[in-house]
Amino acid sequence: MxxxxxxxxxxxxxxxxxxxxxxxxxxxxxxxxxxxxxxxxxxxxxxxxxxxxxxxxxxxxxxxxxxxxxxxxxxxxxxxxxxxxxxxxxxxxxxxxxxxxxxxxxxxxxxxxxxxxxxxxxxxxxxxxxxxxxxxxxxxxxxxxxxxxxxxxxxxxxxxxxxxxxCGVVTGAGGVIEALKVGFGDTIAILGTGGVGLSAVMAAKLVGAKRIVAVDLSPERLELASTFGATDCLLGNEHDLAAKIRGITGRGVDFTFNTTNAPAIHTLALEVLAMNGTAGFVSAPLGPFSPQMFGMLAGGKQLRGILGGDANPQTFLPQLAEYWRQGRLxxxxxxxxxxxxxxxxxxxxxxxxxxxxxxxxxxxxx
Ligand SMILES: [Zn+2]
Ligand SMILES: [Zn+2]
Incomplete structure (x- = not known):
């Protein structure tokens, strides 16, 4: 044909x-x-x-x-x-x-x-x-x-x-819900608020995360992120960004979800974690990146690659469609x-x- x-x-x-x-x-x-x-x-x-x-x-x-x-x-x-x-x-x-x-x-x-x-x-x-x-x-x-x-x-x-x-929505929403299993009362920083990051923001709100920190270089994207449920928005080039994110809770965040390929943001994603925190990423760093291993050891921190939001499309995508119907995604x-x-x-x-x-x-x- x-x-x-x-x-x-x-x-x-x-x-x-x-x-x-x-x-x-x-x-x-x-x-x-x-x-x-x-x-x-x-x-x-x-x-x-x-x-x-x-x-x-x-x-x-x-x-x-x-x-x-x-x-x-x-x-x-x-x-x-x-x-x-x-x-x-x-x-x-x-x-x-x-x-x-x-x-x-x-x-x-x-x-x-x-x-x-x-x-x-x-x-x-x-x-x-x-x-x-x-x-x-x-x-x-x-x-x-x-x-x-x-x-x-x-x-x-x-x-x-x-x-x-x-793809785009499940990568963000599945990353938060299925892979990181962010839950009620947890705190998360979402690094990069393109389509994947914004989907992660919506999902973090959906599961009841207490603080949802959005970081991006674009003020317009951050504006949008706040309408999707981000509680704190920070520009990616702000001075002392890591300290500012850690300061939001006083001890760092339980999770980071990194959608960028910038090595400096991969480093930041580990740095801002609270004890026992997990840094999820969906894009590999484009350049040299050396995780601070002692910090990971002493803090019981994990670095976690996530593809397609870890989701089983046959069961998870109809669920996302239903959340959309209800106005929650x-x-x-x-x-x-x-x-x-x-x-x-x-x-x-x-x-x-x-x-x-x-x-x-x-x-x-x-
Ligand atoms: Zn894709
Ligand atoms: Zn197979």
């Missing part, structure tokens, strides 16, 4: 819309007619070519409608509304334990941009095009997805808003919508920080 997709690998500033040939879903796969797709920083980083092979169709926050079922797919029907999350094997120890973001095959299944047998679902005038990015490649009118990638959503929710739940306030044809403007706005979470509309919302 002919589809419209945004192709990366030609050297431009953003993926370019082209017509590609897409094969039908194989066993265990479905075809999704996409309604909308969020743009995540991983897409921006992969567009020039980083981990994944090219030419490739990126996109990994898809939302759409089940359009065709491959052989053996169970639990889905034509017309179901779904959002797409990461891909996983379903049979390794991590998958069986309900932690599919740490699937033994996560790298080849999310960044390999092909099936494990080496095949892709797409081809263009110059030959095969890489598909199956995060099991989706959702910068397209249609995507062929393994059924494990798809999570069913209630049909009465606005599908065009739900895609970011699959208003993530849609971070979204900016763009017609699919304006992907270049959406990429530029994401790069420049003008849009927190751009969402491409493949169809007009009904």
């Amino acid at each position: 002919k589809i419209i997709a945004a192709l990366s690998g030609k050297g431009g500033p953003a993926p370019e819309l082209v017509e590609l040939e897409q094969e039908e879903p194989r066993a265990g796969e479905m075809r999704i007619r996409l309604v909308a797709t969020g743009i995540c920083h991983t897409d921006l980083h992969e567009h020039p070519g980083r981990h994944s092979p090219q030419p490739i169709v990126l996109g990994h926050e898809g939302a759409g409608v089940v359009d065709m079922l491959g052989e053996g797919v169970r639990g889905f029907a034509l017309g179901d509304h779904v959002i797409l999350s990461g891909n996983s094997c379903g049979t390794c120890q991590s998958c069986l334990a309900g932690r599919p973001t740490y699937c033994d095959l996560a790298m080849p299944l999310c960044f390999g941009a092909k099936r494990l047998d080496g095949s892709t679902a797409l081809s263009g005038a110059d030959g095969p095009v890489h598909s199956h990015f995060f099991g989706q490649s959702s910068f397209a009118s249609h995507a062929i997805v393994p059924q494990r990638t798809a999570v069913k959503m209630p049909k009465d929710l606005p599908l065009e808003k739900l895609g970011p739940l699959g 208003p993530f849609d306030r971070m979204l900016s919508f763009y017609p699919f044809a304006e992907i270049e403007r959406a990429f530029a706005d994401a790069h420049a920080g003008r849009a927190i979470k751009p969402v491409l509309l493949m169809e007009n919302p009904k």
